Amino acid sequence: MFRRLGGVTALVAGLALTPLTSGSAHAAPSGSESGSLRTAAATCAYTPSTLVLGADPRSVKFAVPDAADWRVRIPDLAVDSRPGFQVKHFEPKDYKNSDAGLHQVAISRDGESCAAKFRLLRPSMLTLVVVHNHPYRYIGGQLVRTNYGTGAARSPxxxxxxxxxYLxxxxWVTAKYFTTNKKGIFIxxxxxxxxxxxxxxxxxxxxxxxVSHSAKTEQEYKDTAQ
Incomplete structure (x- = not known):
């Protein structure tokens, strides 16, 4: 059956890579990912602990709550923030894709020090199409994410x-999981x-x-293979 549905595969493979939903609305966790070095874990709290950085530059204002004298340093990302200098401009062109992930943070707070983590995330975008060929529904799409540096804007x-x-x-209830291929396509x-x-x-x-758009309508596919 699947061999005969070449049109379904072609339809999915030809999906436009239009960002239907930005991952940034879903990505930032609550709280900070932190540990203790010399002080209680609570003293390592700072904001933000996660940044979703896409193709556009972002200005981020770091802060350490309830501290008169503080400093936040993330050496891997060239962040050194303190009162009066707490805004950091993140330029995607200055990073590599491998820079996404967790980074070590050193925090000084009122004369004491502790360690924490900072997470840099690349945005992802999903497309979706649903095709009905009785008695099955073929569901597919493509997953891409933003690149850093000066290369292509997105890649599979x-x-x-x-x-x-399905709703x-x-x-929403999960019906099944699909794994993307080397082109980011799932079907x-x-x-x-x-x-x-x-x-x-x-x-x-x-x-x-x-999250992709919601597919409320379907495209009927008629198998004309002999």
Missing amino acids: MPGARVAIQ TKDG GKLKAPRRTWRAMLERTSTTAAS
């Missing part, structure tokens, strides 16, 4: 686990009634979460 994200979800009266079939579908990528260690 291979080997990612994408959740295929119920109680919210599979489900034997399911007509529903509202979406694709979702959970946050990874280097990439922000994202």
